Amino acid sequence: MTLLDPTLEVGYRQAADLTRKHGTTYFWGAALLPAAQRRHVHAVYALCRLADDIVDDAVALGRDTAQTRAELASFRARFTEAVATGGSPDPVLAAVARSVEECGIDPGCFDRFFDAMAQDLDTSSYRSWEDLLGYMDGSAAVIGEMMLPVLQPRSTAAFEPARALGLAFQLTNFLRDVAEDLDRGRVYLPQEDLERFGADPAARTVTEDWRRLMRFEIERNRELYVEADRGLAHLTGAAERCVRTARVLYSGILDKIEESDYDVFSQRARVPTWRKAGTAARTVVARRPAAPAPSPAAPAAPAAPARSRVPVELRRMPPRDRLAPSWRDASPRRIARSLDAALARDPGGWYVVGASDDLHDRSIVRMLGGREVTLWRSSTGVVAGPGSCPHLGALLEDCEVLGDQLHCRWHGLAIGADGAPGWTPYTAHDDGVLLWVRLPTQGETPLPRPRLTARPETFDSVAAVIEVEGVCEPRDIIANRLDPWHGSWFHPYSFSHLAVVEELSDDHVLTVDVTFRLSRTWGVPVRAEFACPDARTIVMTITEGEGAGSVVETHATPLGPGPDGRPRTMMTEATIATSDRAGFAVARHLAPALRPAMRKVARRLWVDDLTYAERSYELRRRGEHYGI
Numbered sequence: 001m002t003l004l005d006p007t008l009e010v011g012y013r014q015a016a017d018l019t020r021k022h023g024t025t026y027f028w029g030a031a032l033l034p035a036a037q038r039r040h041v042h043a044v045y046a047l048c049r050l051a052d053d054i055v056d057d058a059v060a061l062g063r064d065t066a067q068t069r070a071e072l073a074s075f076r077a078r079f080t081e082a083v084a085t086g087g088s089p090d091p092v093l094a095a096v097a098r099s100v101e102e103c104g105i106d107p108g109c110f111d112r113f114f115d116a117m118a119q120d121l122d123t124s125s126y127r128s129w130e131d132l133l134g135y136m137d138g139s140a141a142v143i144g145e146m147m148l149p150v151l152q153p154r155s156t157a158a159f160e161p162a163r164a165l166g167l168a169f170q171l172t173n174f175l176r177d178v179a180e181d182l183d184r185g186r187v188y189l190p191q192e193d194l195e196r197f198g199a200d201p202a203a204r205t206v207t208e209d210w211r212r213l214m215r216f217e218i219e220r221n222r223e224l225y226v227e228a229d230r231g232l233a234h235l236t237g238a239a240e241r242c243v244r245t246a247r248v249l250y251s252g253i254l255d256k257i258e259e260s261d262y263d264v265f266s267q268r269a270r271v272p273t274w275r276k277a278g279t280a281a282r283t284v285v286a287r288r289p290a291a292p293a294p295s296p297a298a299p300a301a302p303a304a305p306a307r308s309r310v311p312v313e314l315r316r317m318p319p320r321d322r323l324a325p326s327w328r329d330a331s332p333r334r335i336a337r338s339l340d341a342a343l344a345r346d347p348g349g350w351y352v353v354g355a356s357d358d359l360h361d362r363s364i365v366r367m368l369g370g371r372e373v374t375l376w377r378s379s380t381g382v383v384a385g386p387g388s389c390p391h392l393g394a395l396l397e398d399c400e401v402l403g404d405q406l407h408c409r410w411h412g413l414a415i416g417a418d419g420a421p422g423w424t425p426y427t428a429h430d431d432g433v434l435l436w437v438r439l440p441t442q443g444e445t446p447l448p449r450p451r452l453t454a455r456p457e458t459f460d461s462v463a464a465v466i467e468v469e470g471v472c473e474p475r476d477i478i479a480n481r482l483d484p485w486h487g488s489w490f491h492p493y494s495f496s497h498l499a500v501v502e503e504l505s506d507d508h509v510l511t512v513d514v515t516f517r518l519s520r521t522w523g524v525p526v527r528a529e530f531a532c533p534d535a536r537t538i539v540m541t542i543t544e545g546e547g548a549g550s551v552v553e554t555h556a557t558p559l560g561p562g563p564d565g566r567p568r569t570m571m572t573e574a575t576i577a578t579s580d581r582a583g584f585a586v587a588r589h590l591a592p593a594l595r596p597a598m599r600k601v602a603r604r605l606w607v608d609d610l611t612y613a614e615r616s617y618e619l620r621r622r623g624e625h626y627g628i
Contacts, residue, residue: 332627
């Protein structure tokens with residue numbers, strides 16, 4: 001884009017140079033945007049970088065706090081004047097002022113940002129996570145707010161996810177840059193966390209206490225990324241690809257920290273440039289299939305299918321004798337690594353106990369870990385507790401609920417949400433699709449809510465839930481889903497043309513290109529991600545292609561031992577479908593008719609997959625180990 005004002009041309013060029021030099025993740029993400037949007041990203045990044053450098057370089061340059069405060073105030077005043085007048089003799093500030101005007105970025109965002117930069121001059125540590133969040137509101141979350149007008153989301157629902165992404169990026173920086181921040185006299189990790197785990201960053205030594213601290217902080221960081229992912233569905237085209245690329249690359253730093261055994265003192269965790277280029281190139285290829293292939297040093301992933309008016313494509317199923325076996329790609333070691341990573345994610349004591357639609361005006365009872373749990377609805381939400389009446393032990397199933405109180409069928413004993421003598425309630429949650437109960441669980445830290453991944457909005461989706469019981473443990477259900485390679489060979493009636501996108505996959509996320517079969521001739525190609533928010537859940541999210549944003553959540557709930565003493569696990573799977581096609585609005589109105597078909601498809605898959613899961617358990621029980 002040609003700018004008539006030479007000062008603006010120089011300013012945007014300098015902003016791009018700053019982004020390329022210091023913010024490579026932002027640079028590769030912004031590379032996917034049209035030039036008109038890309039320059040605004042560069043301008044916002046450059047302003048933030050210049051202000052941050054004034055504060056961070058104070059120690060290296062020997063400036064005292066008063067000098068640094070004066071320089072920061074001067075820079076802030078020049079920026080404020082540039083926005084007010086629409087120009088500046090400083091080319092970068094002139095470019096930023098133009099971007100603020102063209103995009104309609106709220107100037108108040110910059111006030112909060114500069115206040116946070118000034119806070120770094122007075123504060124060197126934070127007592128609690130809440131205290132740190134107060135600082136990060138202006139230093140990180142506000143960056144997400146600044147970027148929203150540039151990216152032009154289609155819904156205001158992108159606001160909170162954008163803030164979460166800003167927080168996630170900065171927390172990743174804090175974890176990566178512990179040593180650098182120590183050199184500047186700062187410790188951003190909350191003091192309460194350091195005391196809780198007995199970790200001392202000043203020792204600059206990787207101890208078991210330090211590892212436990214870093215595992216905790218990385219888990220917190222990944223929860224922010226999951227929250228941020230909810231915003232992707234509200235972005236379109238290049239903006240969605242830009243944010244997704246930056247998110248994948250930045251979260252990859254956490255993987256590098258783990259690979260280095262949490263040593264952030266002797267080396268800086270980095271995502272290699274070839275991977276940044278490869279990830280960006282993969283997305284460009286997906287947008288423009290005719291683009292030239294990238295260099296061998298940065299191999300791009302296979303292109304995701306371009307979206308057309310008709311989602312169905314002519315994709316003939318390969319004859320069985322020509323179908324390539326997938327066993328070479330399905331590495332037991334790799335599946336085991338992903339399973340270990342999943343099992344390390346704390347569910348916080350939460351278990352799925354059924355579909356929201358299972359619970360109506362009378363109580364139900366579910367088995368959970370060998371105990372009976374009753375649930376009923378009150379005017380304030382779902383109530384749960386032991387399945388036996390405290391009077392004579394009657395099963396509290398199919399009981400009347402009168403005035404929010406459950407009444408035992410035998411003698412009418414009333415039990416309310418606050419419990420009764422001999423009957424203590426459990427914490428329960430209804431997320432609109434599934435029912436959850438929280439129980440004290442060894443090795444798990446209770447959470448106020450289950451770890452939910454991004455889902456389509458209820459008003460914009462159709463959900464169907466199935467339950468299938470198996471003779472296995474929850475880990476066997478999760479392991480099955482962490483082996484996508486079996487899909488096209490074991491389920492040829494449902495999948496074909498399946499390939500794992502290596503450039504976007506690691507031990508925490510598996511990205512696949514796959515075609516959902518409609519017949520032997522026709523199919524619907526999509527790109528999907530598999531990830532585990534906790535040790536008993538795995539979620540498949542369609543990220544590109546028809547139904548982007550749709551999810552399939554697979555939950556594994558231990559029921560307890562069966563009559564033969566072997567464990568029973570309930571597999572609960574929620575398919576939550578969405579589409580931005582106009583015809584989907586009609587489909588939502590036909591949801592009652594669609595759900596039986598959705599359940600039938602899911603159950604057919606689990607006929608085979610449960611065989612897989614049960615076999616995995618049986619081999620482990622017999623002491624035969626095949627890697628998972």
